[in-house]
Every structure is written in C-alpha cells, then in structure tokens.
Amino acid sequence: MIAAAVEEQNAATSEISRAVTSAAQGTQELEVIDDGRGIPAADLPRIFDPFFTTRLGFGGSGLGLHITYALVTRVLGGRIAVDSEPGRGTRFTLVLDRTAPLQGGPETRTVAGT
Template sequence: MNQIRISGHQISLDIPPDIWLESYPGPLGQVITNLINNAMFHAFEGREMGQMRITAQPLGTDRVEIRFSDNGVGISEHNLRHIFDPFFTTKMGQGGTGLGLSISFNIVTSLLGGQLHVTSTQGVGTCFIIELPLHTTLPAL
C-alpha cells in the first residue's frame, strides 16, 4: 500500500460489512495484490493520478461478486484475449513476467472455486470481476 501512496494514485473500497466470506485469505489476498500491481504497472502509464476501486456485493445467497476497477488507459481487444495466458506481457524486458494475471486466474478458478472475467475500454479503464462462493470447501486429496 505504501507504493500506492508514493505513486499519487488512489484506491477506494466499497465492501458492505455484512458480507462474510469463508475462503482462503492468503490466496485471495494474492489475487487482489496482483490486480493492484498490474494496474500500477500498466494502467496509469503517462498519468499522474489514477483511481482504483474495489467493491463487493452478494450474488444471491451463496456467492459474492468482487470488482476491481481502474480508470487507466484500458486494454486493447487483442491483448484482452490473452490477458490470462501464462507469460503474456506487454512489458517484456521491463520487469513484467506475464504471470500475475495467469496465477490470479488459476487461484480464482481452481482453488477458490470461482470465476474471473475482465472488461476494458481503451481510454476509460478496466474492470476485473471475481465471482466466488461464500463458502469454499477444502479440495479432496
């Protein structure tokens, strides 16, 4: 979070206090961290101040929707099709590995039993939509 303060970008949260999610906090935290890092590294290129927002809302009685959005430069149609592919990066040789969003996709869909989608409009921003069950069961060994 210190990196956000130093950058001049802002992040806001809108999460109702009555949403209780029984899941894996470490992996879910990793997904959120990856989304923040991705926005910091890609979305605000050439901008002094960017906005990130995390919201959550219930979906029926057994699911929750978490949205991470930014008002950055957006993602091209071509890149959007590959964004969750391992090693896909637009910053090759500049510190990007192309693994953050791929790892996030696998955590959400495999370990957490959810779905991860992305929408983006160039010049407007990007929104990642995470749908998770409110109760994650342990995987069978």
C-alpha cells in the same frame, strides 16, 4: 491485479476502486476498477495465458493474471471476468462462493468473515 493496476496509474490523476458485494445467494462479488489506459481488444483473449505480457523487458513476467485466474477458478471454484477498452480503463469482476471447496475432497469450508 491491484499491483498491476497501481503500476499503470499516474497517482495524481487516476483512480483504482475496489468493491465487495453480495451477488447471488451464497456468493460474493469483488470488483477491481481502474480508469487507466485499458487493455487492447486484441490482447483480451490472452491476458490470463501464462507468460503473456506487454511489458517484456520492463519487469513483467506475464504470470500475475494467470496465477490470479488459477486461484480464483481452480482453487476457490469461482469465476473471473474482465471488461476493458483502450482509454476507458479496466474492470475485473470476481465471483466467489462464500464456501470454498477443500482441495482433494468433497467437503467444503466457510471462508473467514462470512
């Protein structure tokens, strides 16, 4: 996510910010915000689909956001949302439990640093 945002930015005139805050009890919220060109509304429903890219032939595989979505929702049990408009930039919001589920069992483990 951050790499894609950096790639789209003009370093001299654009900004990318990250913020981690406590959300509801037991969760952390991570926001990644850029002031780049934004994502067209027609593309928003597909951005987490595997192999969806607007950079075909220019190095984009279309797997970055799909992998991010899978890690956040399936591995970490969290949620990811996107808010974007062309010309306004993009905001990704990840909400993660401070205790991530162990794969293959009902136990949980605490994420380091919490």
